[in-house]
Amino acid sequence: MKYLVALLMGFMFVGCGEDEGEPAEGDRSEQIAALSADATAGEATYTQVCAVCHGPDGTGTATGNSLVESNFTKSMIIDIIIEGQGDMASYASLPDQDIANVTAYVMLFQE
Numbered sequence: 001m002k003y004l005v006a007l008l009m010g011f012m013f014v015g016c017g018e019d020e021g022e023p024a025e026g027d028r029s030e031q032i033a034a035l036s037a038d039a040t041a042g043e044a045t046y047t048q049v050c051a052v053c054h055g056p057d058g059t060g061t062a063t064g065n066s067l068v069e070s071n072f073t074k075s076m077i078i079d080i081i082i083e084g085q086g087d088m089a090s091y092a093s094l095p096d097q098d099i100a101n102v103t104a105y106v107m108l109f110q111e
C-alpha cells in the first residue's frame with residue numbers, strides 16, 4: 001500500500017509539471033496584484049462582504065480579527081481573499097478587480 005501511495009504521489013508531481021493549460025491560483029494572485037486598484041471602490045466591497053466579520057473600521061468583531069495591527073503585504077492579502085484562511089472562507093468568486101480594490105482598501109487600515 002505504501003508503495004502504491006508513493007507511486008501515485010510520483011504521478012501527481014509529474015502531472016503538476018505538465019500543467020500549463022489552466023492558470024494556477026498563484027497566477028491569478030499575480031494578475032490581481034498587477035491591476036491598478038481603487039481603494040475607494042474597494043470600500044463598497046469591504047462594507048458588503050468583509051465588514052460583518054472584520055468590523056466597519058477594520059478593528060474586528062467576535063467573528064473576525066482586527067486588520068489594523070496586521071502587517072500584511074498586498075500579495076498576502078490577495079492570497080487570503082482567494083484561498084481563505086482558518087475560519088475565513090475563500091472569496092475567490094469575487095471578480096479580480098474587486099479583489100484588487102478591496103485589498104487596497106484593507107491596506108489603509110494597517111498601522
Ligand code: HEC
Pocket residue numbers: 046049050051052053054063064065066067070072077080081085086087088089091102103106
Ligand atoms: C465570516 C467572517 C469573515 C469574513 C466575511 C471575512 N473574514 Fe477575513 N478573516 C476572518 C477570520 C476568522 C480570520 C482569521 C483567520 C485565521 O487565521 O484563522 C480572517 C483573516 C483575515 C486576514 C488576515 C488577518 C490576520 O491578522 O490574520 C485578512 C487580510 C482578511 N481576513 C481580509 C478579509 C477581507 C478583505 C474580507 C472580505 C473580502 C474578509 N476578510 C472577509 C473572518 C472573515
